[in-house]
Amino acid sequence: MPRVTVVPHDVRVQARPGESVVDALRRAGWRSRYRCRRGGCGVCKVPLVEGRVDYPQPVAESVLAAAERDSGLCLPCRAVPVTDVVVDLGAEPLRAVLASTALPRTGFSRTTEQEGR
Amino acid sequence: MAVIRLGYVHVRVTDLAQARQHYQETLGMDPVHEEDGRVYLKSWDEDDHHSVVLEEGGVGLVKFGYKVTGDGTLDAIETRARSFGASCERMSKGDNAGVGDGLRVTLPSDHVLELYSDVEYLGTNVGKLNPAPWPRGLRGIGVPRINHALITTEDPALLERFFQDVLAFRPAERLVAGDEDSDLVGSWMYCGDQPHDIAFVKGANGKLHHFAYEVDDWSALLRAGDVMSMDDVPIDFGPARHGITRGGTIYFFDPSGNRNEVFSGGYRTGPDFRPITWTMDQAARGINYTHREIDQAFLEVVT
Ligand code: FES
Ligand SMILES: [Fe+2]
Numbered sequence: 019m020p021r022v023t024v025v026p027h028d029v030r031v032q033a034r035p036g037e038s039v040v041d042a043l044r045r046a047g048w049r050s051r052y053r054c055r056r057g058g059c060g061v062c063k064v065p066l067v068e069g070r071v072d073y074p075q076p077v078a079e080s081v082l083a084a085a086e087r088d089s090g091l092c093l094p095c096r097a098v099p100v101t102d103v104v105v106d107l108g109a110e111p112l113r114a115v116l117a118s119t120a121l122p123r124t125g126f127s128r129t130t131e132q133e134g135r
Numbered sequence: 136m137a138v139i140r141l142g143y144v145h146v147r148v149t150d151l152a153q154a155r156q157h158y159q160e161t162l163g164m165d166p167v168h169e170e171d172g173r174v175y176l177k178s179w180d181e182d183d184h185h186s187v188v189l190e191e192g193g194v195g196l197v198k199f200g201y202k203v204t205g206d207g208t209l210d211a212i213e214t215r216a217r218s219f220g221a222s223c224e225r226m227s228k229g230d231n232a233g234v235g236d237g238l239r240v241t242l243p244s245d246h247v248l249e250l251y252s253d254v255e256y257l258g259t260n261v262g263k264l265n266p267a268p269w270p271r272g273l274r275g276i277g278v279p280r281i282n283h284a285l286i287t288t289e290d291p292a293l294l295e296r297f298f299q300d301v302l303a304f305r306p307a308e309r310l311v312a313g314d315e316d317s318d319l320v321g322s323w324m325y326c327g328d329q330p331h332d333i334a335f336v337k338g339a340n341g342k343l344h345h346f347a348y349e350v351d352d353w354s355a356l357l358r359a360g361d362v363m364s365m366d367d368v369p370i371d372f373g374p375a376r377h378g379i380t381r382g383g384t385i386y387f388f389d390p391s392g393n394r395n396e397v398f399s400g401g402y403r404t405g406p407d408f409r410p411i412t413w414t415m416d417q418a419a420r421g422i423n424y425t426h427r428e429i430d431q432a433f434l435e436v437v438t
Contacts, residue, residue, distance in 0.1 A: 055369040057149065058194045058392010059436045076149040078194040078391070120367035 020099035024050070025067065025106050036074065039094035039105060044117040050094060051110050057081060057096040066092035069103030138302050138326040141283055141333070142202040142254065143231070144346045145188040146393050146438075147195050153390040154189045161366045162348065162395075163277040167257060168232045175232050178348070179260040179270050180279035184233025187281065194391045195438040196343035198247035199284055200234070201302075201332075205252040209238050212250060215301040216240050228253070243297050244288035245341040275366070276359045282349035282398055283331050287338025287437050292316040294335055298324050307331055307404050308379045308411040310418055320415065323379055325408075330380035330401040342437035345386060345394035352399050356383045359397045363387055371433070377401075378424035379413060393438045 019032045022042050033042035040062060043050050053061040057077045063086075073096050082093045094105060148154035155174060158164045164176040167185050172192065175185035183202070190197055203209060216223045216238075223240040226249060230239075235253025242248055260270040269277070288294045298304040307330045310321040321336035336344065350356055356374050363370060363385070371394060373385035382401040388394055413421040420427045422434075 053371065053430075053432055053436045054388040054392035054394070056388050056390055056392035058388065058438045061432055061436055075153075078147070078149055078192075080193055080195065081392070121365070 020069070021102040022099060023068075023102070023104045024048075024112065025104060027107065027112050029112060033099045036098060039071070039092075039097050039099065039103070041095075041119070042099075043094075043112070044115065045119055047114055047116060049113040049115040049117070050107055052095050055095045057093055060093070062094045063091055064094060064108065065090050065106045066097070067104040067106050069099060069101040071097035071103060072100050074098055137204050137208065138250070138304065138332075139202045139204060140327065141281060141346075142183060142200040142251070143186050143188060143234075144199045144281065144284055145190065145197040145231075146343065146346075146389075146391075147193040147197055148189050148191060148389065148391040148393070149194055150390065151189060151191040154191075157366075157368070157389050158187060158189060159274065161275045161362060161368060163274040165260075170232065177257060178278050178280045179273065181281075182256055182258055184255040184257055188231070194393060196246065196286070196341070198239075198249055199346075200231070200237075200249040200251060201326075202254065203250050203252050208252065209250060212240075212301060213238055219297060219301050221297065221301070226251070233257075240301075242288075243290065243293045244286065244335065246286055246288075276348075276350070276362045276397065278348040278350065278397070280349050282347045283329070283333060284346040285334040285336065285344040287340070287342045287344055288335050289337070289340050291319040291322055291335055291337050295319060295322045295324065298322075298333060302326065304333065305404070305406070305408065306410045307408060308413060308421075310336070310379070310413045310415070310421060312415045320418070325404050328403045328405045330382070330404055336434055338435060338437060343393065344434070344437050345396045347396035347398040350397050350399050353383050356385060356397055356399045360385055371436075372423060372426075372429070375423045375425040378417070378421040379411075381424075391438070394436070 023030050031046040053059045060081045167177050168175040174189045176187045177185050226237045226239045228235045233255035237251030240248045261267050304324040306322045308323040312318040323331040323334040326332045369388045371386035380401045383399040419429045
């Protein structure tokens with residue numbers, strides 16, 4: 019599992035396969051700066067200092083332009099780490115939250131989602 | 136001779152399959168027509184062909200349409216729009232599936248607004264003869280109809296004048312930073328007797344802040360929130376009451392990050408309604424009367 023490091027806060031969390039930077043942080047109890055969490059608003063956009071990310075969901079060019087990607091920006095709500103990554107969230111502090119991840123869509127499930135915190 | 140209501144909103148989505156899941160299964164709209172890269176959808180209590188169009192590629196507003204009465208309204212609007220200095224062109228039957236000839240206007244805010252009176256009638260899902268109050272087998276929230284849109288503009292005073300002079304809308308509520316025209320921050324305007332059919336706040340031209348569905352009441356709103364939790368839909372804020380319009384609200388995001396709202400209640404207006412003023416020091420209360428606090432980013436986040 020790739021490791022996500024947030025600077026300047028120096029918070030480290032593990033990202034599950036397919037999990038975005040924002041979701042990995044949320045699962046570990048951290049709320050970073052975001053609004054839509056769906057790659058539409060650009061509010062979460064920050065520098066990717068180290069490592070590589072992938073965008074399994076298409077992201078609009080108007081939100082994250084190719085030139086911005088080349089210049090090292092990423093969209094943490096949609097960016098899925100493929101290596102260990104370091105993102106620079108700047109001055110805005112991480113806020114501690116207790117966030118619930120998505121549930122399986124149908125009824126009762128035995129899946130446990132507990133190892134995260 | 137009048138504008139009747141918001142007829143349709145046409146938005147871009149990054150992934151059509153995910154957008155369909157949201158608009159069909161979570162919101163409960165029915166697909167009525169498909170062509171390459173586009174789906175046309177209708178809510179159960181709407182008569183006309185469609186009220187939402189999803190187009191694959193990007194995010195944000197392509198255009199929106201208002202339905203007008205058929206008695207020469209389009210000609211009158213065209214004349215007034217031209218003398219206002221707005222660019223407009225005739226649109227033809229088939230430019231939008233199910234919609235006839237009409238008028239396409241580029242607003243002073245760069246948004247594309249389409250006006251039409253001729254549109255294919257499909258009817259509600261309960262019919263017009265001894266109808267049930269709601270249809271069985273609704274999916275998800277089961278939204279009955281769309282209600283209004285909120286867009287952003289660099290010059291709210293100019294856009295307010297356009298809607299007033301060209302389309303005969305009236306402001307129900309105005310958010311002001313001072314007494315000058317240039318101090319207008321936002322305006323909530325109506326064409327019938329709702330508190331708003333269009334609203335706009337100061338921001339970038341051409342952008343969509345949200346479009347809203349009307350639901351019956353506060354408990355329908357809370358139930359909508361339940362469905363959003365089941366489907367892990369990101370909530371922006373709510374359930375809460377708006378000071379402006381007095382409506383109940385939940386703001387949420389579609390899978391591409393376009394903001395949607397479910398809206399309930401609100402008062403009635405009409406041609407003799409006198410506009411309400413909100414001052415900037417009470418803007419947070421105007422938008423979220425319950426919590427009296429909104430994130431700075433709330434008004435700025437658009438697609
Ligand atoms: S939070 Fe909206 S794009 Fe990431
Ligand atoms: Fe609204």
